[in-house]
Amino acid sequence: MIGPTGSGKTTVLNVISGLVKPDCGSIVVDGIDITALPIESRRIGYTFQNPTLFPHLNVVKNIFFGVAKKRSGKNEIEVEIKKLLDDLGISHLTNRRIQGLSGGEMQKVSLARMLVTKPKIILMDEPFSHLDIPTKRKLRLELRRVLRRQAVPTIYVTHFEDDVYSLADSVSLLQNGMIKYTDRLESMLIRRQNNNPTFGFLSNTLSSIQGNYLEGNVINSKGGLTTFNVGSHLLEALGDYSVGSKIGILVRPEDIILSREVVKTSARNLVKAKVAEITSYDVGIVDVHMIVDAFHITSRITEEARADISISQGDDIYAIFKASSPQVVREE
Numbered sequence: 162m163i164g165p166t167g168s169g170k171t172t173v174l175n176v177i178s179g180l181v182k183p184d185c186g187s188i189v190v191d192g193i194d195i196t197a198l199p200i201e202s203r204r205i206g207y208t209f210q211n212p213t214l215f216p217h218l219n220v221v222k223n224i225f226f227g228v229a230k231k232r233s234g235k236n237e238i239e240v241e242i243k244k245l246l247d248d249l250g251i252s253h254l255t256n257r258r259i260q261g262l263s264g265g266e267m268q269k270v271s272l273a274r275m276l277v278t279k280p281k282i283i284l285m286d287e288p289f290s291h292l293d294i295p296t297k298r299k300l301r302l303e304l305r306r307v308l309r310r311q312a313v314p315t316i317y318v319t320h321f322e323d324d325v326y327s328l329a330d331s332v333s334l335l336q337n338g339m340i341k342y343t344d345r346l347e348s349m350l351i352r353r354q355n356n357n358p359t360f361g362f363l364s365n366t367l368s369s370i371q372g373n374y375l376e377g378n379v380i381n382s383k384g385g386l387t388t389f390n391v392g393s394h395l396l397e398a399l400g401d402y403s404v405g406s407k408i409g410i411l412v413r414p415e416d417i418i419l420s421r422e423v424v425k426t427s428a429r430n431l432v433k434a435k436v437a438e439i440t441s442y443d444v445g446i447v448d449v450h451m452i453v454d455a456f457h458i459t460s461r462i463t464e465e466a467r468a469d470i471s472i473s474q475g476d477d478i479y480a481i482f483k484a485s486s487p488q489v490v491r492e493e
Contacts, residue, residue, distance in 0.1 A: 164335035372411035392455025409491030
């Protein structure tokens, strides 16, 4: 769920969780009206920007806290906690105190504590916003994998494009307390590539709209270099990923070089494209929007660079970028 600041995203989560009482209407989960239920009876997990963990307890005791009283079978719960710790890659932190954990590790502990209660729904309010970029990238991949395995419906609030591409099955746009748009991620990407005005409006609500998002199937991965196909094109990215899996990548427009001719370069990716549109900005920067068979990409260059190679709408052009440019944000 995305939307401008003040549109009501956090309020929606608070109403669902029971932290805020709605003025009217009802909250229905699996056909059951939970509007009047107390918070503790709703079986809804809620993760905030800053994890609320007990500093005087170690990792496993934080996860165990509260669940033992609600569920019988201590041994069964301990087995579940161990599986969750393994799945989240934090089994080595079992006896660590909270004070010694990184921000990413604390979010994983918070998620494990939530999942062990077997919630019917998970609510997440920008849980990665305060983390550094490398940690965010890693946690996004891990979070989607864990949530798909646990099969728990999740509403995730964000302002960031990377979160949408990494995590979403569907996207809802909230404005002034009203859902203006909901669609599957795949349909949303088609709208974006076709320059649909709906997606243009959607883009204005997200921070850092600066990536070309592409999806493809891995056909080879060896020695830290992965080859995947997008349509009829073979592209390469750094990293090792499972052959046959589908990956999603982001490539910054600034990382895409344009050339009139095929040139010898260390860049591993070269595709022939047709210039569909050119957008100029007051700061001497232009975005060159291109069609490449099955996908669209955008390159951001200076006005001077555009003049040097004389790029106009309708021209054939080569788009070039290094294997180190794509950021893999999704794998499944």
